Amino acid sequence: MFNYITSGESHGRFLSAIVEGVPSGIEMDLPFINHELARRQGGYGRGGRMKIEKDEVQITAGVLKGRTTGAPIGLLLENKDFKIEQMPEISRPRPGHADLVGHLKYGEGIRAVLERASARETTMRVAAGATAKLLLREFNIAAASHVLEIGGISADVRGISFDEIVKNAPQSEVYCVSASASEKMKAKIDEARKNGDTLGGLLEVRVKGCPPGLGSYVHYGRKLDALIAAAMLSIQAVKGVTFGIGADFAKLPGSKTHDEIGYSKDRGYYRLTNHLGGIEGGMTTGEEIVTQVIMKPISTLRTPLKSVDIKTKKVEEAAYERSDICTVPALSVICENVIMIEISKVFLEKFGGDSLREIQRNYQSYLKQLQES
Amino acid sequence: MFNYITSGESHGRFLSAIVEGVPSGIEMDLPFINHELARRQGGYGRGGRMKIEKDEVQITAGVLKGRTTGAPIGLLLENKDFKIEQMPEISRPRPGHADLVGHLKYGEGIRAVLERASARETTMRVAAGATAKLLLREFNIAAASHVLEIGGISADVRGISFDEIVKNAPQSEVYCVSASASEKMKAKIDEARKNGDTLGGLLEVRVKGCPPGLGSYVHYGRKLDALIAAAMLSIQAVKGVTFGIGADFAKLPGSKTHDEIGYSKDRGYYRLTNHLGGIEGGMTTGEEIVTQVIMKPISTLRTPLKSVDIKTKKVEEAAYERSDICTVPALSVICENVIMIEISKVFLEKFGGDSLREIQRNYQSYLKQLQES
């Protein structure tokens, strides 16, 4: 059972994660993991911290001679910007952050809240997700992502192919495959920066290579789209998730939204379209998984919102703490890695197996079953 | 820990559910549960089956003298339309349903798939959810829902109040608070019926009365919005979920999307707006929870889509099985009940307690703590 927990605070000494349930025999490609962390740190619209930190994770457990052993994998990342015990207490909670409610709930002050609620925690989610990517790449399952909209500037890229995303998104400072939209998005970010404001956006994640039949309809707790939705919404600042043609399902009739079925000797069953985004009845259809994620603007504004001082109960301006302007590009990397954790769960549930070798056997025999079905 | 499993097939003799973790001392209001089941059966756009069935659930366990005992609650519903062993096998899978992939995965034929994948299962989810409603109404936490869009016809009802929803949605055959939009939606449904087509839509669920601090930011697995998203996506035909102002988060800047904080002696902390939909950092803020759910059109079309016969591998028209035209209204009831299960989980996690009396004490003492914070 692929499963993990993270720990760590934004300015604590260490962030860490333990990933349980990774099979043995996976090549633990540390440069790959660190490359994912670097992608997460990038994107136009970042503030100053990402210049201080160059996130590199250590593998502290679960790997011997470069390969996983089946034991829990320990991941450790040292914060260069480590000064949590010196950080000032805060009394004016920032709207949109966990500050106010977190303090009401846990009673240890706002600093204690924001240090954990910070999106800095997503470094460990990316590291854990990169582990899932390493597992799934052995089965030619890959994820890609691209930014569709930032602050109302959207790219008209419906129907773009997976390979185009892989090739073009990294060319853009906002991880958008359209060069012209990228420029407009950057200009919008510059404008927001000037105004002391922040921006949200919309991005898309795709996963290709899944065989049909991951996830299940038999029990509500095993639907893959439900697992993915939970994973996406559990990322800081995410406010929505849709699959396939998303909002258009509310507009178009059934005759235009379902994916007709074809068959050929070579490909087996396939779909003439992929409106549903690769998931039907909570299961992969074999087509690409297509999901969109909505991000709210970052909650820390240089031009602060109204708040209330928790000591005096007077209306004041919210505290300001160094922050980014827009992290939609970074979020695309986070989502891309986190989704692979959910795929790994249902993949391992279906194929069982303790070692890569065993899973490969089970997987191949299922592919053969599909051909004969 | 509020937890449940359902079992049962569309034309099986019994549907059932077991709900574990319900505290003792809750008045088990059976007419209320059956009323929720009746609401689920309603809505313009239904086909014939809802005339055969009048869903009424029996409580088979966990209740004595009309009150919960703390033991698992057994819920049992007898299908009048019980003929599963006589139902014909199907060889032409319906696109959009679990038919094809379910058969490839489980290998027991398409009939075995569709009987379980059918949205008939949602009766038990409503029954379980109604149990959660009974628990939460003791704390003045209530849910309501209304339909925003069907087949492209949308109601302009942004900003409508909870009470207006409660009052007006039931007046409409499509559970939409706007009488004029309701008429247009019904016409659209009639048109789809004439065309042998089906329609999806968009609906909104609201929950009012939650204290601040349900859910948590400390661990990705405890974020309330993630739990709700999973619950919504696990319902048949749901393809997306958004919170608060939803897609507008990708358009508006941070200065227009976060909810500034106010304070008064009477109300304590409150928000000047509720763009975030009542959840910040994975926790309730104390404002209304506001979430929207996208439903795809029903997958069974009288004018069938192209499919492939699984025996001959030839392209054929998909099978047809008696079905509805539009169940967006029904879905609104399902979502409304299912969301309450997730609220119950985090509510009981926060307040603990084995009996209603104990939870009430713990709850009151937290409200007092909030007042003093």
Added chain:
Amino acid sequence: MFNYITSGESHGRFLSAIVEGVPSGIEMDLPFINHELARRQGGYGRGGRMKIEKDEVQITAGVLKGRTTGAPIGLLLENKDFKIEQMPEISRPRPGHADLVGHLKYGEGIRAVLERASARETTMRVAAGATAKLLLREFNIAAASHVLEIGGISADVRGISFDEIVKNAPQSEVYCVSASASEKMKAKIDEARKNGDTLGGLLEVRVKGCPPGLGSYVHYGRKLDALIAAAMLSIQAVKGVTFGIGADFAKLPGSKTHDEIGYSKDRGYYRLTNHLGGIEGGMTTGEEIVTQVIMKPISTLRTPLKSVDIKTKKVEEAAYERSDICTVPALSVICENVIMIEISKVFLEKFGGDSLREIQRNYQSYLKQLQES
């Protein structure tokens, strides 16, 4: 993942269970399940109720044409002795039962407690366990049990074979393989009955046919012996569980307690002895699983113990409710079925698979791997 919940009260109308995670394609042999239920009802030392009831379960879901479909399996059992709403309230809690603490905790009276805490619930655990047996018999994994001791009368049967248990235990009214010990145990039970007293005992469960490698050492939560221990202790009246030579591990040195390893072409690796009871490092070794379970005497005595009336707080005799004298034989059947649920969990975790056919393929390919290791 094989998972289940039960519901139901001792004198409620229905007991039920839902079993989730059973693969498709298993022949659902209802007479077999009912046979297990009948075995559970038997054994010398029973009181009157077992004469009223002849437990037969209905399968309400998850099965079509006699085979599992992969959907949750619904199990329903109607109590003939159904009169829960007429049963008298009780004010003098019976020591050893959940009566007193259950009432303090849930506050709904002692009747509400004892109806659920009753070992009548184990009917559904046997039914669920019999489902696991049906799955595992497809892989030649079988469980057997026999009684070792009742009320201090013990059978000297160390080293008896699995086949002897299967053959001889059913010959005995106390499910003990030794005919002479059986007679003494029955006499002891008669004596206890005469004295208004009750008896506990000790029994052994064996599982044969498990391949090496079920369970794991990598994470404390995945150790098979831990799973089995929890399952056994979760059965009413169980007070201890040991594996292999049990208490002798505290006495003998390491040189006499570990199982040396042999190898032959035919058998692969094997053990010269089986002191450890088939589990090493939380994993099956391939030898028989051997576990012993201690049962306390039944808590309801005709010659009552001292208690306190919860209304008057005066010392009184505990209430008496029709009961058995000794149910160690019945417990052996319960344990035998319940252990198979835990084996199923780790079996399916290792071999994955949605259908019997797929699991068989994965299983066979693992057996081949073992041969080549």
Added chain:
Amino acid sequence: MFNYITSGESHGRFLSAIVEGVPSGIEMDLPFINHELARRQGGYGRGGRMKIEKDEVQITAGVLKGRTTGAPIGLLLENKDFKIEQMPEISRPRPGHADLVGHLKYGEGIRAVLERASARETTMRVAAGATAKLLLREFNIAAASHVLEIGGISADVRGISFDEIVKNAPQSEVYCVSASASEKMKAKIDEARKNGDTLGGLLEVRVKGCPPGLGSYVHYGRKLDALIAAAMLSIQAVKGVTFGIGADFAKLPGSKTHDEIGYSKDRGYYRLTNHLGGIEGGMTTGEEIVTQVIMKPISTLRTPLKSVDIKTKKVEEAAYERSDICTVPALSVICENVIMIEISKVFLEKFGGDSLREIQRNYQSYLKQLQES
């Protein structure tokens, strides 16, 4: 939701754990945790490694200004004896260890198995358990343990009080309260050492201060004794667990084994005896929890057992790796800490609460309820 995962290998650089679900406001007493680790390292019968290592854990997350914040707690321990990549591969599996089966299962060699399967992992379980102790000591719930038997030498200490254990067990090098038995146990260990052999034993853990009503009978998954049994059996080398008078339940009649109920104004309900070991119906009774744990002898013998070389398939002597002679005393410390994790789970489930302050309020109000019951 007290929950944790550990990672780390015996000779890896770091061992770590993440503990999720600890409420805020607990004083994180690091010297206390390290004291528990030191106790675990002690005991007569240890080999050389415990002289190399002085285990001290760092808290890497979840604590600010010395108090828990509600966030996951990161625990990190650096192995001084860090040389995993230099450790030699092993080809002759040691009977009793996970070596053989672990290799068959994961296929990465025996070194990869033994490094994780090693009881060195229990350092992190003690560290996590010590965190639970810190939580529970705020409610005057405390655990103690003592050794009852080593290699057949047993101490006759039935009926000893909790306070005597706390006072006298630490005086003994084998953590046994009887000075004379301690000397005999040490002599037995010396003898085993001379013979190249190892010893197992029996120990008892007690927990005092639990209110009645932790755990539950309503669902098999919530019984406290089942949770404890799983926790104990999940510790390396544990082969059995019993509660209260243990094996005597199979011998004595019901009239001598159940705990009669008394009542006084001051104490409320109490028991005249505590044969059941403080748990009835899966719930604490308010009496001391009493549980015994059987440990097998350490599997690594200097005078090796027979094994088979996995490369040549020839019978050979098992590999030898520096090891201890007897670690029953260490195990008593491990069990004592691990049991507190399970108590914490049911404690937090019952009392809910995010902060120590809130839990204290809920707890006090329950105590008051008990007084009034």
